[in-house]
Amino acid sequence: MVDQALLSLAKFLPEITLAITFCLALLVGVIFRSRPRLSMWVALLGVVVSIALTIREMGITESVFSGMIAVDPFATFFKLIVGSSAIFIFLFSLYSAEVLSTMKRLVEYSSLLVAMTLGMYLMVGATNLLMMVLSIELTGLSSYVLAGYTKEASDSSEASLKYIIYGALSTGLMLYGISILFGLTGGAMDIYAINRALVTSPVNPIALLVASLLIIAGLGYKISAVPFHFWTPDVYEGAPITITAFLSVASKAAGFAMLIRFFKIAFIDSSAVGLPAGIWITLQGFEWNKIIAILSVLTMTLGNLVAVWQNNLKRLLAYSSIAHAGYMLMGLAILSDKGIAAVLIYFVVYMFMNLGAFYVVMLVSNKTGSEDIDSYKGLGFRSPFIGVSMVIFFISLAGLPPTAGFIGKLFIFASLLDAKWIWLAVVGAINSVISLYYYVRVVRNMFLRDPDENSGPLKFSVPEIVLLLLLVVPTLLFGLYYSPIVDFANASARMLGVH
């Protein structure tokens, strides 16, 4: 037992690094009280080291800590996504007027960001129901606090409170679903054992349906899928932009990783023989992929339709991120490794374009203090570089060539058509067209409207521009040269214990 735990530790260095960083960032904050920025640098360094250690883990497929956590290419992929967005968020925070306005509490801000990252690292690898709940809670608790963090204003507190209440409710529902599943499978907590139990002794399909719907409620909340999305617009609007961006990318990625792993391992018919490689089928009598397909249609349609009416950029991007969750859910409904790989490709792309869009919103709000669509009037003339970058991000979010967003959508739709899900592909395509409307609305404000008379050009510092370039260049580059991310995603679709 001791040996096994020690061996597991060796495969667990990224997470250990983060746990140490979490404590260290707090300690540094206490010791060097007058220099709160220091703990942010410690936190940033810790995340960088954890990414380096994650890269070292690439290709390993192993189960650690007596089956609690899987270290496999799938988990490694999502750890890289979560870790790199954490780094971007730390860099954003260095230039965010909102975050820097509460300098005193920068220590808690940085350390909780690390705790949240750790929670998400655990979420993407969890193969045990207990670990799933614990890691969701670690991520959740840190993000509730961060959402209501910097502004000493009521909307930020409202965001935090809403997030907590919805979070508690959804975790409660999920736990209830888990308890039913636990009873149905004779006390299995390991998702592989759940699958074995379900395959060998078929259970009541209605009970299984109820259990999985409740679990979807918990995970759907994390990825803000309709109808569990109610918190999203308010929290995204009230939270500091850096946290909003982190929630919309990393939190969603971790939620998706857990959703995909749980359904792909627990609820497929693993005894089926004679299937083509990379295709799986659902348990008999329980076609959960139809539930996922319906969820995806609801999510993208509602997200896109409501986004059309939004005048606050953060709210607009909130609904747009709901819609993107819908597109990605389509990839899971297909039940093939190709679909999963398409979701992974989408996540790489989504990380750059969505973080980029939020970063521009942050830069503009630093100068103008507003996130309203009217404050973007003539932005293209006041600061051409920022304006053009925003156009690139929005074109990419809408999924038009030659940007990376097009590649993301292309692979999702290709895998849908491949699996003969024509109607779902059509719904997705119609949705993309709707989304174009509200993205273009912002672009029109930036370039076709004159700026207000008393507003001069906006100047940004060199590091701010460099950081923006770090997001713009991949968004354009991956639209043209996409084979590396496709290869990487295909290699990362492999999970522990699935052949």
Add this chain to the structure above:
Amino acid sequence: MDSHAVATGALYGYRNQKSSSTNNFFESSVTLETFLFYTLGAVSVGSALMMVTRRSPVMSALYLILNFFALGGLYLSLHAQFIAFIQILVYAGAIMVLFVFVIMLLNLGDEKKLNERFSWKKIVGAGLSFGVLMELIFVFAFSKANLPPSHFEKATDIGTVENIGMQLFTTFLFPFEVTSVLLLAAIVGAVVLAKKKLN
């Protein structure tokens, strides 16, 4: 795999016990165990009903305590000593104190202030709880034959402090450690929220 679920074996204790005690019941030899099961069961259901129907929050809280104690007794009668004590210590002790504090701070003494109007929320709530009840009945009463056999033979061995401690520091060592990080994050978060001042 067996070891995985041992710590949570109380549930199995529950299931085995329940089926054996019902058998006993029909064989018309009412043992002390069955008597306790039905008495405590009735008390817990009754107090739960009383709790949601009382108008005064203080009365609701008191019935909730009674409910916790009845549940604790049920756990004890199913040989889950540890869970029984934790139930009393954590729920009836700590969590109830929190409830009473909140009631005191909110000063809900005047129950007429509470909204008593008939709203769609209530209908949805009632519908949901009815759904859950039906589902429970369905799962436990009608699909018994489909339930896989329990992984454990001796429910009596599972609920002891030794066994739970053993599991906690071997199979469940890792989640146990993660809990410490979770608590640290929660403490930091609580401090942040408490320090916050609103305009």
